[in-house]
Amino acid sequence: MQESVIEGVRVFSVTEVNLYIRHMLEKDNLLSHIYIKGEISNFKVHTSGHAYFSLKDKQSIIKCVMFRSNLSRIKFLPEEGMQVIVRGYISIYEKDGQYQLYAESLIADGAGELYKAYEQLKKRLEMEGLFAPENKKPLPLLPKSVGIVTSPTGAVIRDIISVGKRRNPNINIYLYPSLVQGEKAAEEIAEGINFFNKFNKVDVIIIGRGGGSIEELWCFNEEIVARAIFNSKIPVVSAVGHETDFTIADFVADVRAATPSAAAEMVFPDKQQLALYIKKLQSNLYSSVISFIRNKKVFLRELTARSSFRHTETKILNYRQSLENVRESLDDSIKSIIKNHRDTLYLYNEKLNLLNPASYLNRGYAYVKKAKSGEIINTINKIEKGDILNIYFKDGYVSSSVISICKGDKNEQ
Numbered sequence: 001m002q003e004s005v006i007e008g009v010r011v012f013s014v015t016e017v018n019l020y021i022r023h024m025l026e027k028d029n030l031l032s033h034i035y036i037k038g039e040i041s042n043f044k045v046h047t048s049g050h051a052y053f054s055l056k057d058k059q060s061i062i063k064c065v066m067f068r069s070n071l072s073r074i075k076f077l078p079e080e081g082m083q084v085i086v087r088g089y090i091s092i093y094e095k096d097g098q099y100q101l102y103a104e105s106l107i108a109d110g111a112g113e114l115y116k117a118y119e120q121l122k123k124r125l126e127m128e129g130l131f132a133p134e135n136k137k138p139l140p141l142l143p144k145s146v147g148i149v150t151s152p153t154g155a156v157i158r159d160i161i162s163v164g165k166r167r168n169p170n171i172n173i174y175l176y177p178s179l180v181q182g183e184k185a186a187e188e189i190a191e192g193i194n195f196f197n198k199f200n201k202v203d204v205i206i207i208g209r210g211g212g213s214i215e216e217l218w219c220f221n222e223e224i225v226a227r228a229i230f231n232s233k234i235p236v237v238s239a240v241g242h243e244t245d246f247t248i249a250d251f252v253a254d255v256r257a258a259t260p261s262a263a264a265e266m267v268f269p270d271k272q273q274l275a276l277y278i279k280k281l282q283s284n285l286y287s288s289v290i291s292f293i294r295n296k297k298v299f300l301r302e303l304t305a306r307s308s309f310r311h312t313e314t315k316i317l318n319y320r321q322s323l324e325n326v327r328e329s330l331d332d333s334i335k336s337i338i339k340n341h342r343d344t345l346y347l348y349n350e351k352l353n354l355l356n357p358a359s360y361l362n363r364g365y366a367y368v369k370k371a372k373s374g375e376i377i378n379t380i381n382k383i384e385k386g387d388i389l390n391i392y393f394k395d396g397y398v399s400s401s402v403i404s405i406c407k408g409d410k411n412e413q
Contacts, residue, residue: 018094025099031090036062036101040082045071053078055086055101064088066103074106075117075218084108115214118221122248125223130230130252137235137254139267140203142274145172146267147202147234149192152177156208156239156260163264168271174202179219180209186222193228193236204267205232207249208239208260220247229253239263361394368392371399380407 012020025031038055045051049068054061064086078084088103108116129135146164150156157175164173176192179185189207196202207229209217219225220240229236229252238253239260250256257263361367368377371388383389387402 063100143203145202147196167268185219190228211241220249
């Protein structure tokens with residue numbers, strides 16, 4: 001320790017004094033490991049992650065600091081006015097010369113630490129709507145596959161398999177092995193729920209373990225598990241502990257079962273009961289159909305016996321008879337029209353035959369064309385000596401050359 005001398009007196013710096021006091025405080029057996037009870041005041045968490053607050057009672061107050069590493073191990077969030085027991089040590093921050101309590105752990109006074117954390121998380125998640133009934137998904141009536149997140153060696157998986165196979169052996173069971181106690185248990189349970197949702201191979205998920213203390217069941221009170229259950233698209237059944245044990249997972253789950261065996265009873269429909277129920281439905285359906293037909297027959301008989309129905313029936317018969325008469329009249333009219341048109345067509349055909357040149361050829365007549373131009377000769381004035389003419393008969397023609405032309409009684413050589 002550096003010293004200055006004034007007339008034989010040792011002089012210390014402020015830092016030296018504060019450091020000396022700090023060493024003295026930290027060496028004190030009582031102050032180096034102390035429990036202090038008080039009320040939290042002005043609790044703040046700095047951006048560094050360290051917490052600063054005061055601890056007070058009716059007469060006094062002491063400043064406290066809790067480093068981030070210690071704060072992260074606390075299950076609950078300290079709140080203004082909360083009664084706590086703080087474990088730590090007294091020291092001095094030499095920069096400002098004030099002594100303070102360096103808190104290493106907090107214990108909720110009155111209610112236990114874990115119970116306080118449980119109540120805080122429950123309240124916060126409830127306000128967010130994670131427990132709301134409208135967010136609950138119904139269990140499938142007849143699942144094909146069931147996913148289970150639990151310990152592979154515990155009694156839970158054996159109970160569920162035993163009940164499931166007894167009630168309905170046709171339903172597949174898939175196990176996602178997970179810790180159900182300890183620090184990593186909550187993370188593994190959440191991973192199991194996410195796994196089944198990712199691959200979508202099951203219709204319902206059961207998470208569970210046997211009963212235990214709040215410490216043993218704590219992984220089912222973790223927020224990571226609650227979020228995984230709430231975000232699951234597949235219905236989740238919580239089967240944690242015994243009938244009197246409630247966890248955060250129970251409140252978030254779509255269905256809460258008192259025990260793992262009860263969860264299996266809910267999820268696995270009894271095959272024999274289903275068969276009996278279907279048979280009963282078939283019988284009821286058959287009886288309903290028979291009764292329906294019988295009632296309709298009675299109604300039909302009563303309807304046909306009424307005078308109004310008979311009047312309507314008579315009108316229908318009359319209309320039907322009128323329709324027959326109209327049909328017969330229409331048939332006669334069509335036949336008459338067809339006959340008239342056929343006769344007219346015959347007359348036109350006769351006239352065409354009379355005008356057809358071929359008919360004259362059949363009677364021994366012929367007609368003449370010039371071979372070169374194809375012009376029909378209907379007067380001798382169109383012919384010149386030497387022309388080649390085609391003379392057409394009914395069965396062919398002949399070609400001839402004009403040697404001479406006779407007009408009237410004259411011959412042209």
